Amino acid sequence: PMDKKDILILDGGMGRELLRRGAPFAQPQWSALALMQQPSAVADVHSAYIKAGADIITTNSYALIPFHIGADNFRAQGGKLATLAGQLARRAVSDSGKKVRVAASLPPLFGSYRPDLLDFNAAPAIARPLIDGQMPYADLWLAETQSSTAEVRTLYALAPHEHPFWASFTLEDEPPAEPPRL
Secondary structure (H helix, E strand, O other), rough: OHHHHHHHOOOOOOHHHHHHHHOOOOOOOOOOHHHHHHHHHHHHHHHHHOOOOOOOOEOOOOOOHHHHOOHHHHHHHHHHHHHHHHHHHHHHHHHOOOOOHHHHOOOOOOOOOOOOOOOOOHHHHHHHHHHHHHHHOEEEEEEEEEOOHHOOOOOOHHHHOOEEEEEEEEEOOOOOOOOOOO
């Protein structure tokens, strides 16, 4: 029999919830725009997920990559924004008084659903500010919505191992051109 301790409830999607709530949201910045312009909206989403029963909340750092916020903005603010994302999540947990863990998001570094863009040489320069900024607030690392085991291995190699490392994958949305032969 499964015990309640065997089940962990993760939060829901940050970007879609920010959009639903009317927070600043536009492409290409996506959920990073709220972090930059209205961090209180991000904090409110974290708090709502905790109130709904989440055991783990995920930092709003998924779109903090050059692909979404631009290379110049990433160089100028990437680490600072990653720190803010970690602080907002940790503060929501602290304010709740509940035993909730913070998963520090490590996104696809070169764009979602684009494993073909993985650049092993450029990966550390993008991952390092995200990791360093979130490290003080993280209980675990979450390489989320990955579409390549190679990128997960790269992120794993770069992340400090004081915290557990989790990965979630996305599957290709389109069916293959030809059915598999059996």
